[in-house]
Amino acid sequence: MTERSQPKEKKSGMRRFQLAVIMLALCGLVVGxxxxxxKDDGGGGGSSTPAKSTSSAxxxxxxxxxxxxxxxxxxxxxxxxxxxxxxxxxGWEHLDPGQSYFQIDYVVVYATHRPLYSFTxxxxxxxxxxLAEGAPDISPDGKTVTVKLKQGLKWSPPxxxxxxxxxxxxxxxxxxxxxxxxxxxxxxxxxxxxxKSKGGPISGIETPDDNTIVFHLTSDxxxxxxxxxxxxxxxxxxxxxxEKFDKKSPSKYDSDPTSQAFSGPYMIDSYxxxxxxxxxxxxxxxxxxxxxxxxxxxxxxxAGGEPNVVARQVLNSPDLLMADGPPxxxxxxxxxxxxxxxxxxxxxxxxAALNTTVPPFDNVDLRRAVVAAADREAYLLARGGxxxxxxxxxxxxxxxxxxxxxxGAEGFGFDFLKNPRGxxxxxxxxxxxxxxxxxxxxxxxxxxxxGSNSDPGPKEMQIVQAGLEKLGFKTTxxxxxxxxMYSKFCGYVKAKVNVCPTAGWLEDFPDPYxxxxxxxxxxxxxxxxxxxxxxLNDPAINDAMDKAAQITEQGPRIKAWAAVNKMIVAAxxxxxxxxxxxxxxxxxxxxxxLDTWNDDWNLSFSSVG
Amino acid sequence: MGxxxxxxxxxxxxxxxxxxxxTFVIFYTLPSGDPAALRAGKSxxxxxxxxxxxxxxxxxxxYVQYWLYLKQIVxxxxxxxxxxxxxPVRQQIFERLPATASLAIxxxxxxxxxxxxxxxxxxxxxxxIVDRLSMGGALIAIxxxxxxxxxxxxYLFSSDIGVIHIFKGAGSYxxxxxxxxxxxxxxLLPWLVLxxxxxAFYARLLRSNLLExxxxxxxxxxxxxxxxxxxxxxxxxxxxxxxxxxxxxxxDIGILLGGTILTETVFNIPGIGRLGYEAIINSDLxxxxxxxxxxxxxxxxxxxxxxxxxxFLDPRVTYS
Numbered sequence: 001m002t003e004r005s006q007p008k009e010k011k012s013g014m015r016r017f018q019l020a021v022i023m024l025a026l027c028g029l030v031v032g033x034x035x036x037x038x039k040d041d042g043g044g045g046g047s048s049t050p051a052k053s054t055s056s057a058x059x060x061x062x063x064x065x066x067x068x069x070x071x072x073x074x075x076x077x078x079x080x081x082x083x084x085x086x087x088x089x090x091g092w093e094h095l096d097p098g099q100s101y102f103q104i105d106y107v108v109v110y111a112t113h114r115p116l117y118s119f120t121x122x123x124x125x126x127x128x129x130x131l132a133e134g135a136p137d138i139s140p141d142g143k144t145v146t147v148k149l150k151q152g153l154k155w156s157p158p159x160x161x162x163x164x165x166x167x168x169x170x171x172x173x174x175x176x177x178x179x180x181x182x183x184x185x186x187x188x189x190x191x192x193x194x195x196k197s198k199g200g201p202i203s204g205i206e207t208p209d210d211n212t213i214v215f216h217l218t219s220d221x222x223x224x225x226x227x228x229x230x231x232x233x234x235x236x237x238x239x240x241x242x243e244k245f246d247k248k249s250p251s252k253y254d255s256d257p258t259s260q261a262f263s264g265p266y267m268i269d270s271y272x273x274x275x276x277x278x279x280x281x282x283x284x285x286x287x288x289x290x291x292x293x294x295x296x297x298x299x300x301x302x303a304g305g306e307p308n309v310v311a312r313q314v315l316n317s318p319d320l321l322m323a324d325g326p327p328x329x330x331x332x333x334x335x336x337x338x339x340x341x342x343x344x345x346x347x348x349x350x351x352a353a354l355n356t357t358v359p360p361f362d363n364v365d366l367r368r369a370v371v372a373a374a375d376r377e378a379y380l381l382a383r384g385g386x387x388x389x390x391x392x393x394x395x396x397x398x399x400x401x402x403x404x405x406x407x408g409a410e411g412f413g414f415d416f417l418k419n420p421r422g423x424x425x426x427x428x429x430x431x432x433x434x435x436x437x438x439x440x441x442x443x444x445x446x447x448x449x450x451g452s453n454s455d456p457g458p459k460e461m462q463i464v465q466a467g468l469e470k471l472g473f474k475t476t477x478x479x480x481x482x483x484x485m486y487s488k489f490c491g492y493v494k495a496k497v498n499v500c501p502t503a504g505w506l507e508d509f510p511d512p513y514x515x516x517x518x519x520x521x522x523x524x525x526x527x528x529x530x531x532x533x534x535x536l537n538d539p540a541i542n543d544a545m546d547k548a549a550q551i552t553e554q555g556p557r558i559k560a561w562a563a564v565n566k567m568i569v570a571a572x573x574x575x576x577x578x579x580x581x582x583x584x585x586x587x588x589x590x591x592x593x594l595d596t597w598n599d600d601w602n603l604s605f606s607s608v609g
Numbered sequence: 610m611g612x613x614x615x616x617x618x619x620x621x622x623x624x625x626x627x628x629x630x631x632t633f634v635i636f637y638t639l640p641s642g643d644p645a646a647l648r649a650g651k652s653x654x655x656x657x658x659x660x661x662x663x664x665x666x667x668x669x670x671x672y673v674q675y676w677l678y679l680k681q682i683v684x685x686x687x688x689x690x691x692x693x694x695x696x697p698v699r700q701q702i703f704e705r706l707p708a709t710a711s712l713a714i715x716x717x718x719x720x721x722x723x724x725x726x727x728x729x730x731x732x733x734x735x736x737x738i739v740d741r742l743s744m745g746g747a748l749i750a751i752x753x754x755x756x757x758x759x760x761x762x763x764y765l766f767s768s769d770i771g772v773i774h775i776f777k778g779a780g781s782y783x784x785x786x787x788x789x790x791x792x793x794x795x796x797l798l799p800w801l802v803l804x805x806x807x808x809a810f811y812a813r814l815l816r817s818n819l820l821e822x823x824x825x826x827x828x829x830x831x832x833x834x835x836x837x838x839x840x841x842x843x844x845x846x847x848x849x850x851x852x853x854x855x856x857x858x859x860x861d862i863g864i865l866l867g868g869t870i871l872t873e874t875v876f877n878i879p880g881i882g883r884l885g886y887e888a889i890i891n892s893d894l895x896x897x898x899x900x901x902x903x904x905x906x907x908x909x910x911x912x913x914x915x916x917x918x919x920x921f922l923d924p925r926v927t928y929s
Binding site for chain 2: 087091092093096099101178182187198251252273274305309316524525528
């Protein structure tokens with residue numbers, strides 16, 4: 001799912017509106033009540049971070065080349081030692097491996113904690129054993145997964161003791177603790193008894209010895225569960241330290257990350273929320289047990305600031321890495337003048353969801369007609385052109401295994417997606433098939449379009465509106481803050497919105513399941529925070545997804561998910577808009593190494609030169 | 610005077626209660642995002658949201674939540690914790706208060722140092738070239754949005770991304786306790802930027818007040834008595850002309866101490882304004898509420914101090 005990165009989109013989307021409205025409210029309130037009436041410097045407005053376009057270089061099939069010129073792959077001549085300086089416009093949310101679910105949080109968490117498996121810059125689509133000794137053992141029925149841990153790994157000081165399977169077990173227990181809310185555990189960890197644990201023991205987890213952990217699943221989900229063992233919630237957490245914190249809400253294990261025990265190459269030495277985090281070497285980390293080179297001796301990350309200023313500082317510096325994307329003007333400058341300090345690569349996609357449960361779009365041919373009439377190149381232009389992505393033809397992006405099997409950039413060849421500028425002849429054909437002989441919609445329903453009120457939301461709503469009106473639909477546009485769009489409209493089933501044209505989805509890990517299941521499985525529909533915005537609930541697609549999720553072997557698994565992708569595209573629950581790209585900038589001398597699956601710097605692979 | 614101050618302090622408490630209640634109602638009953646849902650991630654089982662809501666105490670009636678919130682503040686001076694990063698709000702505000710105070714007080718000093726002489730000279734040399742140039746410059750300074758001015762200043766004069774490398778750039782803030790000299794140099798540009806429009810406004814205000822005062826009968830009388838022009842202006846006219854400025858100055862200081870959002874954001878100064886800005890964009894309700902309460906507190910206290918200062922500045926004012 002997307003929570004880690006999607007908030008970026010949400011935040012950028014809601015910034016200006018909320019800032020303006022809330023500051024007006026605050027000013028009105030405070031000024032009114034206290035008889036003040038001055039011209040504060042802090043009024044409202046301010047900058048809005050452009051929607052973070054996302055990235056990745058290698059990915060599944062690498063159909064899109066790195067649009068920047070920076071060498072972001074690991075190399076043998078990287079320098080050891082020194083202080084790596086990182087800067088970002090945004091601050092961190094949760095540096096607790098259990099709660100972390102945000103792109104820049106992951107950058108810190110993966111440098112300080114070791115999950116069972118990891119995607120790395122050298123293995124961006126295939127998980128490599130991290131805390132685990134080898135590949136997980138999945139039972140033939142897919143319901144039991146056994147993981148052996150490396151022996152002799154130690155916790156950072158002052159704990160210093162050996163990491164055991166009970167530490168991993170406790171990590172999973174706290175993933176289901178409401179005081180340590182985890183954004184993905186219920187989706188990816190269907191462990192027997194987890195629904196009742198509330199932070200206590202989970203009956204479906206066994207630790208027969210200190211180096212073995214066994215997971216009993218509620219369904220034959222082993223193949224996908226094994227992929228999800230790369231998430232930070234699988235990193236061990238010592239019960240004796242965290243448990244007392246986890247009994248309170250919020251857990252202090254999160255609010256004071258310096259009190260944590262660390263298994264990764266670095267430890268959090270100091271932390272000031274939203275301002276600075278300093279990482280130093282973990283003396284108990286054993287390089288021989290890890291693929292991370294951990295070049296830098298120390299990592300200092302300063303957060304906060306105006307994104308344009310931060311990005312320019314990075315481009316003008318020799319040694320800074322910027323952990324969030326540069327705004328469009330700086331991106332353009334970097335592309336034109338400092339390409340060797342710019343990385344652009346694909347991650348995630350945007351699409352306009354058509355609600356399949358509400359007339360008129362409960363008719364598949366009508367949806368196909370809408371897709372056919374859509375000018376998808378206009379969506380790309382609205383988002384910023386070729387630097388931020390490419391026109392999509394299906395729902396598995398270039399960075400995810402299954403892209404090539406889905407026909408790559410060409411897609412599956414459906415006629416209603418053939419012309420990226422839209423094809424009215426094809427649209428008319430499907431309108432007629434839907435029961436409208438004139439090729440125009442003659443029903444009474446007014447189509448409600450709800451989207452983000454921040455750029456490019458209004459443009460995207462106008463684009464979808466133009467396509468619909470060409471087909472004779474009457475439309476109403478409702479522009480709201482991005483977060484409200486998700487919480488009160490598109491993600492709120494009762495709202496019955498017809499079209500959500502500014503929805504975006506980033507996968508949690510590079511697997512088609514993470515890209516397709518939640519947005520398109522009928523089983524993933526929930527009343528609140530629903531992310532199947534089209535509310536697609538096709539039993540055949542649901543079954544195909546469940547079967548594909550069970551497959552453990554990579555080749556057949558990818559083919560099965562490509563087939564699912566084709567079924568989804570055929571059902572036309574959404575207009576595929578773009579496969580987005582993300583940009584990152586770095587100083588002229590520093591060696592930034594990209595974690596393509598997270599589309600951000602990997603601090604354990606980056607070096608000062 | 611004592612009774613007046615006590616009465617005003619009670620009024621301060623009442624105002625803060627009202628502010629807290631209204632912000633609570635606004636942000637808790639009409640939230641732009643449900644904190645429990647936000648923490649639950651995408652497509653959560655409804656029971657997960659319910660568990661988190663219970664864990665955060667959000668399943669209690671609003672009045673109970675408000676009562677507990679007030680109780681926490683009064684008994685423990687505890688403003689809750691951030692839903693965004695789980696940090697205590699009080700800790701975050703206190704950590705950032707020195708930066709905001711440094712910026713605000715320094716800017717006040719700068720703008721008063723600029724505004725007072727310009728205002729006086731413009732009034733005394735009314736319609737002269739100096740006056741016209743000063744007031745023209747003031748108009749430009751008032752018209753320039755702080756956000757724009759800050760960016761232009763950075764792009765022109767900062768040592769890292771500027772054309773002419775004079776001042777330290779964004780993100781260079783160093784606490785006074787760490788290094789007074791670096792603290793001073795890192796804040797010079799933000800002070801100048803923040804002070805620009807205020808200085809212009811105060812200069813214009815002082816000029817118009819002084820012009821009006823200088824036409825008063827008692828000024829003419831003072832001159833007729835043979836007092837020097839310097840004495841007339843500084844001893845008699847200024848005392849009267851400056852009174853409205855003290856009113857506004859007090860309130861402005863109060864407001865700035867509540868956070869200078871744009872300046873802190875552009876210069877990456879870790880102050881309360883930036884904290885509030887980040888809380889707003891993240892729908893971090895408890896932090897928004899904490900910063901609003903602090904802002905309101907500074908304003909009402911500044912208001913009180915201004916009223917008290919009146920008694921000393923203007924002998925006609927007495928409190929009973």
